[in-house]
Amino acid sequence: MSAPLLTLVDLHKAYEVNNTAVSALRGIHLSVARGAIVGIIGKSGAGKSTLIRSINLLERPTKGSVIFDGQDLKTLTNENLRKVRQQMGMIFQHFNLLSSRTVFQNAALPLELQGLKKSEITNRVMPLLELVGLSGRLDYFPEQLSGGQKQRVAIARALALRPQLLLCDEATSALDPESTRAILNLLKQINQEMGLTIVLITHAMDVIKQICDQVGVIDEGQLVEWGEVVEVFANPQHPVTQRLIGQVVQWELPENLQPQVRSQQTAGLHLLVRLTFVNNSAKTPLISHIHERFGVTVNILQADLEYIHGNSLGFMLCQLIGTSQDIDKALHYLTEHSVKSEAMGYV
Numbered sequence: 001m002s003a004p005l006l007t008l009v010d011l012h013k014a015y016e017v018n019n020t021a022v023s024a025l026r027g028i029h030l031s032v033a034r035g036a037i038v039g040i041i042g043k044s045g046a047g048k049s050t051l052i053r054s055i056n057l058l059e060r061p062t063k064g065s066v067i068f069d070g071q072d073l074k075t076l077t078n079e080n081l082r083k084v085r086q087q088m089g090m091i092f093q094h095f096n097l098l099s100s101r102t103v104f105q106n107a108a109l110p111l112e113l114q115g116l117k118k119s120e121i122t123n124r125v126m127p128l129l130e131l132v133g134l135s136g137r138l139d140y141f142p143e144q145l146s147g148g149q150k151q152r153v154a155i156a157r158a159l160a161l162r163p164q165l166l167l168c169d170e171a172t173s174a175l176d177p178e179s180t181r182a183i184l185n186l187l188k189q190i191n192q193e194m195g196l197t198i199v200l201i202t203h204a205m206d207v208i209k210q211i212c213d214q215v216g217v218i219d220e221g222q223l224v225e226w227g228e229v230v231e232v233f234a235n236p237q238h239p240v241t242q243r244l245i246g247q248v249v250q251w252e253l254p255e256n257l258q259p260q261v262r263s264q265q266t267a268g269l270h271l272l273v274r275l276t277f278v279n280n281s282a283k284t285p286l287i288s289h290i291h292e293r294f295g296v297t298v299n300i301l302q303a304d305l306e307y308i309h310g311n312s313l314g315f316m317l318c319q320l321i322g323t324s325q326d327i328d329k330a331l332h333y334l335t336e337h338s339v340k341s342e343a344m345g346y347v
């Protein structure tokens with residue numbers, strides 16, 4: 001295992017507002033492996049933008065360290081910090097393009113600021129604009145582009161200095177679903193072809209689901225959950241994570257069912273369980289097995305099958321109908337086959 005590209009150690013940030021400290025980050029620990037796509041998700045005000053701006057020290061942490069490529073950024077001289085920042089490209093929700101410059105000129109800007117020769121700038125910018133699919137739009141101005149195209153220009157500009165890390169602050173939040181998908185696919189392609197490490201922040205769980213390897217959930221300035229995306233979807237621990245996952249998978253009790261659920265069993269009510277399947281178990285006919293072997297009938301109320309990075313992930317809400325002994329045996333059998341079951345009450 002090579003050393004992580006980025007490590008945040010006990011990162012704190014407090015803003016001073018009217019002589020009072022407003023705490024935005026409260027002790028974040030986080031490691032980003034080289035070549036990974038890491039997503040940070042949380043509600044508005046959770047501290048996401050503060051976190052991503054702390055990575056390149058656009059915000060100075062109040063306490064804690066940012067270790068990038070083995071260097072503690074707080075210890076660097078301004079000159080060396082500038083060099084390190086060139087290793088970190090950044091894209092934003094509102095693209096931040098210069099309206100008076102063309103597509104080519106926007107993408108070329110970082111190289112101009114470096115003082116590169118015109119021919120060299122052209123040699124470097126053209127393949128990037130090719131990569132993002134804009135080589136036919138070199139002389140367009142930002143106002144002549146769609147949102148997705150503007151973000152493509154911003155991506156080309158962010159890659160111009162050949163960074164190791166790309167920071168994305170809500171980069172798809174201003175885009176429609178189709179452009180969002182296309183931009184996320186482009187980021188994935190760049191990650192795979194160029195080995196670029198990506199940290200993205202978002203409030204949308206479908207963004208995490210589509211391209212991230214690991215996910216961190218931030219709430220009130222703290223990292224309340226962290227793990228491989230499939231693991232976190234299959235086994236969310238924190239209530240904030242559970243709510244966010246409910247945005248994209250049918251995981252929670254449907255609203256029309258909630259008033260009918262009782263916590264005690266009475267005559268005519270059946271156990272309500274949520275089953276979570278990962279990979280193989282989603283392909284095995286376990287439901288018919290528990291009927292054949294234990295005489296337990298499964299009445300499916302809601303089911304959802306998702307694919308995340310080639311893993312299948314299934315959620316099923318069902319009533320189990322049978323004697324309590326048989327149901328216990330059936331639940332044990334499911335556990336043995338790596339199906340998680342959670343009793344949700346009686347209905």
Ligand SMILES: Nc1ncnc2c1ncn2[C@@H]1O[C@H](COP(=O)(O)OP(=O)(O)O)[C@@H](O)[C@H]1O
Pocket residue numbers: 015016017022023024042043044045046047048049050051
């Ligand atoms: N420049 C600032 N000055 C004072 N408070 C700020 C500043 N930036 C953010 N905050 C506060 O820090 C908290 C986290 O904000 P932010 O990082 O922007 O969250 P998010 O991006 O998740 O919406 C919020 O309470 C916000 O009001």
Ligand SMILES: [Mg+2]
Pocket residue numbers: 048049050
């Ligand atoms: Mg923000």
